[in-house]
Amino acid sequence: MALAIVQQFLEELPPSLQWPVHICAYTTVACYVLSVITGNVSQVDRIWTFMPTIYTAYFALLPFWPKTSLLPLFPYTPEDVLPAARQNYSPRALLMLGLTMVWMFRLSYNTWRRGLFNLHDEDYRWAVLRQRIPTWFFQVVNITFIAAIQNVILLLLGIPTYFAVFQQPTQLATSDYILAALALIDLTLEFTADNQQYSYQTYKHTGVLPATEWPFANLNWTAADLKRGFVTRGLWAWSRHPNFLCEQTFWIIITLFPILSPESPRLAPLSTSAITPIWPLAPALVLCTLFFSSTIFTESISLSKYPEGYRAYQKRVAMFIPFLTPAWGFLLQLQGKKAEVDELVYGENVPKIKGKDE
Structure with a gap:
């Protein structure tokens, strides 16, 4: 059957x-x-x-x-x-x-x-x-x-x-050029986030920086960075998962190419389907759902390894969207907790926490 x-x-x-x-x-x-x-x-x-x-x-x-x-x-x-x-x-x-x-x-x-x-x-x-x-x-x-x-x-x-x-x-549209430029910028940021994480993890586990340091990757890691156990500098000071953010953004951009084109909504033979309104968005929606659920699980592991430090990181830095991070800082300032949280997330006097990063 x-x-x-x-x-x-x-x-x-x-x-x-x-x-x-x-x-x-x-x-x-x-x-x-x-x-x-x-x-x-x-x-x-x-x-x-x-x-x-x-x-x-x-x-x-x-x-x-x-x-x-x-x-x-x-x-x-x-x-x-x-x-x-x-x-x-x-x-x-x-x-x-x-x-x-x-x-x-x-x-x-x-x-x-x-x-x-x-x-x-x-x-x-x-x-x-x-x-x-x-x-x-x-x-x-x-x-x-x-x-x-x-x-x-x-x-x-x-x-x-x-x-x-x-x-x-018959030819590329204005939307194609704009989206292509955004995609390349996004991939550049994702590559930078990867390099910063790789540089940190290499130094954390070996005590030696990678033989080849990419631009913006060598952030002069300190003893506090190593004791903390996870990276909170560079792009990671603005987003807890800048690589995940860029990955989702890239595929959102790819999904938008046919949707924002002058030929839309004449998409494909599947356009006669009853699920047409959501079908063109399916790739981006499904991938973002996967990454969100995966990130929740990943953070639960990190939180179990670094209960105090990572909880402070969650309070101070947005999961994905960078422009929310200043808002979290402002809210902590109103609560009178910003200095304490910043010390745990960025400061020098961080208690030693053993374990591996996510």
Whole structure:
């Protein structure tokens, strides 16, 4: 019965979505099987850096692919794809592909230098989750969320380019140039946040700064910074998770390309669906929901390691939005607690707290 439902679902898919959905299904199964064999559930984490680019490239390059698959799982463009999308490249889709490739290089580099491409390495949060829930329930989470839902999210991140392809613009619009500039600024800020965190963590665990310090990364870490256990300087003085903020912002920007274009709302064959009003926003909404819930869990771990210091950090610095941080400071000032909290978050006389940062 289940197989029949799946088969019917695949047959009803628009032709241009059939290959991406098949790849998503195969990667889901592969990630789950590998997680069971190795006992390591970070398999999706390792493909996260490039799968959105693969889906984006497939859509942006529809005229390039052969009509039939040359090898198992090799991309192809079915003959029943709309002729305009099958024959013409979309400049908007190609621009989105270029931005996504820049995103991929940044994330892959950061993942590589942290050693997370090592097949034996696993995100520390999964180990914590194992301790907090029964073994059987962790396996349910593994197959449903870690393997399946995360792979679906990776596919969704390519959907804005799918929309752009079927809009078939003849040239880039003003909105495309503005969004592209914002995306590059966002990636620059995210790279800076990554570098500041990496510089701090390297110095914290080895006592030596990285051999190559990127601009704005060497913040002259002090003994107080090390005792505190987590970074609160640079971009991290304005947002508790500037990297997460920029990651969400990047995909919001990518989602907006087809929505803000002159061709909107003529998005794609799916525009006849009853869920049209929210469907174009799905990639950004789903990713932001994932990051918000993941951040709540991450902060619960940090709070358990640094109860006093991290609680003060939460009171002083906004979770994501930087312009809220001065407001939190003003509220603390009204309560007469700002000096005390600032000492814990930024000061020199911070009691030594042992542990690892998030």
